[in-house]
Structure formats: C-alpha cells, structure tokens
Amino acid sequence: MQTSDRIIEAATRLIKKNGYHGVSTKAIATEAKVNESTIFRQFGSKQGILEAIIERHSDIPQFEKLLKEDATDNPEVDLLNVSQQYRLFFHKNADIILIGIRDKGMLPELDRVLADPPVKLHSLLVEYFERLQKKKVIAIQDERLSAMSFLSMCYGFQMSELIHRQYQSQLVTEEEFYKHSVSLFVKGILSQS
Numbered sequence: 001m002q003t004s005d006r007i008i009e010a011a012t013r014l015i016k017k018n019g020y021h022g023v024s025t026k027a028i029a030t031e032a033k034v035n036e037s038t039i040f041r042q043f044g045s046k047q048g049i050l051e052a053i054i055e056r057h058s059d060i061p062q063f064e065k066l067l068k069e070d071a072t073d074n075p076e077v078d079l080l081n082v083s084q085q086y087r088l089f090f091h092k093n094a095d096i097i098l099i100g101i102r103d104k105g106m107l108p109e110l111d112r113v114l115a116d117p118p119v120k121l122h123s124l125l126v127e128y129f130e131r132l133q134k135k136k137v138i139a140i141q142d143e144r145l146s147a148m149s150f151l152s153m154c155y156g157f158q159m160s161e162l163i164h165r166q167y168q169s170q171l172v173t174e175e176e177f178y179k180h181s182v183s184l185f186v187k188g189i190l191s192q193s
Contacts, residue, residue, distance in 0.1 A: 004042050006032040008056060011049045016095045019102050020050065057096050059089040060120050067128045073137055076186045078128070083154055083178040090158040097162065118155075122147050129189070138189045146189055153181050 001009075010031035014023040025046050029036040043049045066081050090097065104111065125147035132138045157177055 003032075003034055003038060004052070007034060007039055007042065007049060008053055011046075012053055012095055012099075015050070015053075015099050019106075020046075020099065021106060025049075053096060054117065057093045058117050059085060059092075060117055060124075063121050063124055067124045071128065073132060073135060075132060075138060075189060076182060079150065079182045079186065080178065082125075082150075083182055086154045087158065087174055087178070090162065094162055118151065122151060125150060139191065141189060150185060153185065154178075157181075 007028060011023065011028045014027055014031055023046070025039050026036050028046070028049065029039055032039075039049065043052055062085050063082065066085060067078065070081070071078050122144075126143045129138065129141070129143035129146050133140055133143065157174070161174065
C-alpha cells in the first residue's frame with residue numbers, strides 16, 4: 001500500500017472516531033506509521049488530507065458519465081441509474097458522510113469541502129433537466145428546483161437508511177423506494193404545464 005493511501009485510511013479511521021478537531025497530524029502519522037513531515041510533504045495540512053479523502057470518495061465522474069455520456073434522455077431510466085449510483089455512493093462512503101455530519105459547522109473550510117460534491121451533482125442534474133426541456137422531453141420548469149427535489153428525495157432516504165438501518169429495512173427496501181419515487185418524480189416533471 002502506498003504511503004498516501006495509508007495516511008488517508010488512517011485519517012479516515014481517526015476522524016470518524018474522534019471528529020476532525022479531535023485528530024492531529026501527529027496522531028494521523030502515528031496511526032499510518034509515517035513521520036509527520038511526510039504528511040505535510042504529501043498533503044500540506046490536515047485539511048489537505050480531508051480534501052484527499054473526499055476526492056478519493058467522490059463519485060462525480062460516475063455521475064457525469066451517467067448524465068452526459070450514458071444518458072438515454074429517458075428520465076425514468078436515467079434517474080433510476082443516478083439513484084442507483086447515489087445509493088452506492090452512500091454505502092461506500094458512510095464513514096465520510098458521518099464525519100461531515102459530526103463536524104458540521106465546526107470549521108467553515110471543512111463544510112465547504114464536504115459541500116462541494118453535492119453542489120456539483122446538483123449542477124449536473126440542472127444541465128440534464130435543461131437539455132431535456134430543450135428537447136421537449138419534459139415540461140418547462142425551474143430545473144434548479146427539480147434537481148434539488150430529486151436530490152432531497154435521495155438524500156432523505158439514504159440518511160434515514162444510514163441512521164435507522166435496522167428499522168427502515170423493515171418498512172421498505174431501497175429498490176422499492178427508488179422505483180416508486182423516481183416514477184412519481186418523472187410523472188411530475190412530464191405533466192407540468
């Protein structure tokens with residue numbers, strides 16, 4: 001395993017356990033079995049490590065591919081694919097998401113770094129909805145609000161799943177939820193006048 005990978009994994013474990021403020025670069029170095037100077041040489045700062053963690057776990061390239069290259073311009077198909085990628089992102093990145101929730105508001109730079117991927121995904125969805133409107137596939141609407149509505153639906157379910165997994169799975173599966181919710185969402189954007 002490369003040194004940078006060991007540092008990122010060590011930092012992720014420690015930040016998850018102790019919060020961003022509760023972890024020093026010295027502790028990360030000890031956990032990763034490297035000199036503290038190696039951390040500064042490779043990442044510049046503790047925030048640099050956090051940015052590397054988030055970059056490593058970002059699914060923005062996959063979302064770009066789904067909404068641009070692989071898009072069918074059939075909103076039900078494309079949005080189901082996006083919701084599937086969103087689910088995978090949440091499952092794969094539960095630790096990072098919980099770090100963001102745990103330390104929300106404590107450090108503005110941290111909040112900015114953690115907010116960047118959802119902002120980029122929102123922009124990708126806005127572009128997608130604009131394209132579908134120009135092609136007259138969906139009704140004219142405020143694409144910013146449509147994108148936010150779709151993301152809020154996905155985020156709400158996944159956060160509930162993350163926090164209340166043992167109870168929620170008894171109510172409805174992820175697959176059931178997304179099939180039903182995407183279908184309702186698409187009906188809404190197709191029928192608006």
